[in-house]
Amino acid sequence: MPKARTTISIDEGVLRAVRVKAARGGRRDSDVIEEALRRDLGLDLLERLWAAADLDEEEALQLAVEAQHETRT
């Protein structure tokens, strides 16, 4: 996905920590911020799950309905 430029205001201490982490890792500040946001918003999780998800839509829905019914109390 293409990058979009934005302007945000964040706590000075947080920005300092971002810059320290970026410098230590030889990365850009924006990469550190994006990584944290992706983790917090669950985007990394979904990418990881979808990378391993090999069922088609019908198989997945069938299994999910089965799981829903079989685990109901």
Added chain:
Amino acid sequence: MRAILDASVLVSAVLSKTGAPARLVEFWLAGAFELVVSEALLSEVERALEYPKVRERIEPADASELVRLVREIAHVIPDPEAPPPVRSPDERDDYLVALAAAEDVRLVTGDAHLLGLGDRLPILTPRAFLDQLEA
């Protein structure tokens, strides 16, 4: 627009990356609609993710993280005490019908019993809801 995605939809969304449920999760995260959940629904999602055939595909830590994500980003409302306006053939579906009716939102499901009530309430398949969002 607000909608309930039941456990079958939320779980299938992470079992297939190409299906309508996965696209609905992308639409939700992109702000195309607000996801409405309750504690009973979140518990059902947790239990479904623990089902052995699902557990073979989704690590416990990822399952916990998924539930945390939904709880944090979705609109969590109390489970209604009022009975559902229409009863499902499976009474264990009734809390979802009551929830959808109380919040006046669409209920998206892969469950055949619930979809059978679709002529009386806005209950639809993931594909049908996706079509509405894309229209």
